[in-house]
Amino acid sequence: MIPLVSIAIVTYNQKIYLKECIESILDQDYSNIEIIVADDGSTDGTHEMLHDYDQKHPGLFVLHLAVKNLGITKNHNVAHFSCNGTYIAWIGGDDLMLPGKISKQVAFMEANPECTLLYHNLDVFYSDGNQDSYLLNSKKNAKEGDIKTMIKYGSFNGGCSTMLRRSRAPQYGFDERLPIASDWMYWVDALGNGGEIRYLDEVLGRYRRHANNVTSQNNYNGYIDHLNSCNILLTKYPYLQKIILYRYSENLRALRYKEKANYLNWLKASFRVGLNNKSLVALLLYFFSFKKISK
Known part of the structure; x- marks a missing residue:
């Protein structure tokens, strides 16, 4: 069957x-x-x-x-x-x-x-x-x-x-x-x-x-849930800490577009949690293109 x-x-x-x-x-x-x-x-x-x-x-x-x-x-x-x-x-x-x-x-x-x-x-x-x-x-x-x-x-x-x-x-x-x-x-x-x-x-x-x-509020709350998911996963799978922190950093970096008033703060938070090329490039672009990004 x-x-x-x-x-x-x-x-x-x-x-x-x-x-x-x-x-x-x-x-x-x-x-x-x-x-x-x-x-x-x-x-x-x-x-x-x-x-x-x-x-x-x-x-x-x-x-x-x-x-x-x-x-x-x-x-x-x-x-x-x-x-x-x-x-x-x-x-x-x-x-x-x-x-x-x-x-x-x-x-x-x-x-x-x-x-x-x-x-x-x-x-x-x-x-x-x-x-x-x-x-x-x-x-x-x-x-x-x-x-x-x-x-x-x-x-x-x-x-x-x-x-x-x-x-x-x-x-x-x-x-x-x-x-x-x-x-x-x-x-x-x-x-x-x-x-x-x-x-x-x-x-x-x-x-x-x-x-x-596709509402922006649901998308924002979804990112917050994903950040909380990372916190929970760190306790469940401590041997995967490095890759979980990478995901945490990626979620923080993505939030800069969801809450533009805190664009730089989310970017800095992403950089602190996980040092990766994407966060570094985004941070440099922010400082070299501040007026364009903050519109």
Whole structure:
């Protein structure tokens, strides 16, 4: 019998996109699936729509419909702890699967038992249609490796492209000390349980960009969560201190664009935490181009 795959959908007030997401899952050519939906207290009619799907497909859906908002990380944990499959395929309620995604990922995972995480290329598109779509990865820039690779480069895989071998998932799920951007540490800890992250060079999903998932405040808070993740990882994996501090420095350097009033302070902090060429060049550019940068 083919392995069970848990498809975990996390959603909040995305009814206008969620139907398309679910239909893309139902169109998959892989039969042994369960669809876990964790809805974070939507008020847009999502619950009624999900009940309709559940009635049309008895036994396929596992619905968790929160009465009040739990927050991003807690809602992810609702989905995580409901998964029973050999593999977990994560997807946001506004994203799409392309034909053959699940079957191709399962085939790869079954053939490569050392593979803990498997991601593929994504078509990134804009809901308003005002900007051209683009591909997230390519064979040339795709990254593969172990826990060190995931720490060094951050969350490069794209959540809705990633399939996880559940036997290596973090025992605690997503760390609830990180209210928004807990996915990176989830991937790191999965690799901390052994195995590798591998790349499948096919476009098997579509990631939707829209106003609600590109807000500057969410991006800023996400960077803060990543800094806190580094602090937590230092206690979990002290033997990886050097590479964790490198990631910490990179996150601090990135914050200079999110909070321009403290541009120089974030840059200095990055330089103090980890001496690397990128921070040095950015610091020199700041002093030689101060007026241009500070506009």
